[in-house]
Amino acid sequence: MSSDLILVTGAAGRVGQAVVRELLARGERLRAFDRVPTPGVADSHVGNLTDAAAVRRAVEGAHAVIHLAATPDDADFLTDLLPNNIIGLHHVMEATRLAGAKRLVLASSGQVNWWQRERGEIPICPEHPLTPRYWYAAAKVFAESIGQGFAETHGLSVIAARLGWCPRPGQEAEFASYDWARDVYLSPGDAGTFFHAAVKAPLTIRYIALNAFSRPVNVTHFDLSLTKQVLGWEPREQWPTGMLTAARM
């Protein structure tokens, strides 16, 4: 596939808008998919992840897919996480394979390493055993696992991005209540440059899981050396940069 089109799912969300901003600033060809319209993107598909046909239409012609759309934290498994984070993931991955896209970047979470961080077993490297926090994180582990299975089975290049905490509107007080939160922060600016680097990384990568965090304020919880080695990416920002910027473009 010679297309350079990048599909961003969840493009209207907190991380999605940061990614859209960065990709547009770099002149990338972009399509957005979300259940609400994505501001600033001409090629904006509105649809639900659970609608396989809508997902297939969105992925058509894409060279790379950045899959962000999901329920972004713990929620009822059967009515929320299962349709959005498991069935939706299935539709995006199958559509990506059938469309012949070459690169898939899956949004995972630092919550897959929750319990060792709680125990103070830091810094955490991507190759350490996973200790998912609960249902949401377990669904991210599922996404990472099938990402690896897809890479090996179908030759797709898959990068799982274990993201730091990029607070959504309304999460500011919760964020402020944890002294460790500033050390696991991911600024919108760093999220944008990370996903750009992930999309552009060599297609010789089969499957890899990488940490994506801004610079810690006090203590390093997540090690970024593999991310730097593989993508040549390093965070430029630190809390509170980007913390209070508008989540809507």
Ligand SMILES: NC(=O)c1ccc[n+]([C@@H]2O[C@H](COP(=O)([O-])OP(=O)(O)OC[C@H]3O[C@@H](n4cnc5c(N)ncnc54)[C@H](O)[C@@H]3O)[C@@H](O)[C@H]2O)c1
């Ligand atoms: N923000 C963080 O701190 C953080 C940390 C780790 C991982 N992540 C992951 O990053 C991704 C984006 O998170 P976010 O914080 O931007 O969340 P968000 O809620 O701001 O954005 C998610 C977007 O996905 C869309 N969406 C959700 N379900 C959908 C569906 N069924 N069909 C179509 N669109 C749907 C929503 O409309 C929304 O625009 C998620 O996969 C999340 O799990 C986020």
